[in-house]
Amino acid sequence: MSIQKESLVKLNGISKSFGDVDAVERVNFEVRKGEFFTLVGPSGSGKTTTLRMISGFEQPTAGTLQIGGQPMSAIPPESRDTNLVFQRLSLFPHMTVGENVGYGLKKRGVDASERKRRVSEYLELVDLGEFEERDPTELSGGQQQRVALARALINEPAVLLLDEPLSSLDRKLRKQMQVELRRIHERTDGAFFYVTHDQEVAMTLSDRIAVMNEGQIEQIGPPEKIYREPATQFVAEFIGDTNLLTGSVVTHSGNAVIQIGGSGGIEIPADGHSGEVQVSIRPEDFQLSDTGVEATVIERFFQGDQTNYVVEPDIDLSPIQIVSQGSGHTAEIGDQVTVSILPGTPVVFD
Numbered sequence: 001m002s003i004q005k006e007s008l009v010k011l012n013g014i015s016k017s018f019g020d021v022d023a024v025e026r027v028n029f030e031v032r033k034g035e036f037f038t039l040v041g042p043s044g045s046g047k048t049t050t051l052r053m054i055s056g057f058e059q060p061t062a063g064t065l066q067i068g069g070q071p072m073s074a075i076p077p078e079s080r081d082t083n084l085v086f087q088r089l090s091l092f093p094h095m096t097v098g099e100n101v102g103y104g105l106k107k108r109g110v111d112a113s114e115r116k117r118r119v120s121e122y123l124e125l126v127d128l129g130e131f132e133e134r135d136p137t138e139l140s141g142g143q144q145q146r147v148a149l150a151r152a153l154i155n156e157p158a159v160l161l162l163d164e165p166l167s168s169l170d171r172k173l174r175k176q177m178q179v180e181l182r183r184i185h186e187r188t189d190g191a192f193f194y195v196t197h198d199q200e201v202a203m204t205l206s207d208r209i210a211v212m213n214e215g216q217i218e219q220i221g222p223p224e225k226i227y228r229e230p231a232t233q234f235v236a237e238f239i240g241d242t243n244l245l246t247g248s249v250v251t252h253s254g255n256a257v258i259q260i261g262g263s264g265g266i267e268i269p270a271d272g273h274s275g276e277v278q279v280s281i282r283p284e285d286f287q288l289s290d291t292g293v294e295a296t297v298i299e300r301f302f303q304g305d306q307t308n309y310v311v312e313p314d315i316d317l318s319p320i321q322i323v324s325q326g327s328g329h330t331a332e333i334g335d336q337v338t339v340s341i342l343p344g345t346p347v348v349f350d
Helices: 047-055 097-101 103-107 112-125 141-153 171-186 199-205 223-228 233-238
Strands: 007-018 021-032 036-040 062-067 082-085 159-163 191-196 208-213 216-221 243-252 255-260 266-269 276-281 286-302 306-313 320-325 336-341 347-349
Touching: 007 047, 007 191, 021 036, 021 047, 021 062, 021 191, 021 216, 036 047, 036 199, 047 062, 047 082, 047 159, 047 191, 082 141, 097 103, 097 112, 097 141, 103 112, 112 141, 141 171, 171 199, 191 199, 199 223, 208 223, 208 233, 216 223, 216 233, 233 243, 233 276, 233 347, 243 266, 243 320, 255 276, 286 320, 306 336
Parallel strands: 036 191, 036 208, 082 159, 159 191
Antiparallel strands: 007 021, 007 062, 208 216, 243 255, 243 276, 255 266, 276 347, 286 306, 286 336, 306 320
């Protein structure tokens, strides 16, 4: 039995309006101690506004927000037990790396010897122990990102707020920084609250994910649950790739089944659904096999460890995306193939 960790940030019915526009509507969630919590959603979904309310740069129109059990309605940003890492790092070019990291301590009046000790400690934390006297402009993008993290962490905030800090990095560096972020998080005591539109980053980094759409939370849960058991069609389509297919519940041989693509098409158990439904099937949950629905390969993309296909079924059904892992069944554009579904994988929405 897992023990529920202490809640560091708690939003209860939080809303934010800008004139007639409701940017955030009745949002409820909590971020727990030691947790890597990610708020993910498309542009304009309200995630950055939510982060700005936690940091204190925006005030909620309605609802309550607590940090460390204390209401934040009258607490300014500089007095909150948080620190913020922006997409644009804003390192001071006229200061050394060490001076950048220790800037917040200097403002608070921490003496020079204690400042130096803690700067060394946090540069070691981010694997930049030898860079204290360097100029920030001499560093790579990933190294500058780690300086910004050390600067934000040195004040030991209860919650580190991260606003798309990896989005400006190239793909290879972004993947390296994902590993670094997890490592740094595991060596600190507080929580990380990460905001992004990048589903891959969210799935890689997070203990829990909140999926946001049009100012509201659609689902909260661990990455695997969000991916495998999406609560809504939006979550199914936004997190990862999926085939969203229309089906109808019919009686076949005395059993209620969902029929996709009409008579002679794909059939899956109805499991209590009725009428017309939407069925989400991930590309990797289709497979090229010896039995199933006949289809023609119309696109093929080789990606090393997997091959992506788009196939056009011979039944009344739109083209389907399929991911084939490894070196099993292979096909070329124009080939006739047979497609089946792994049992238990479809998710059905009424």
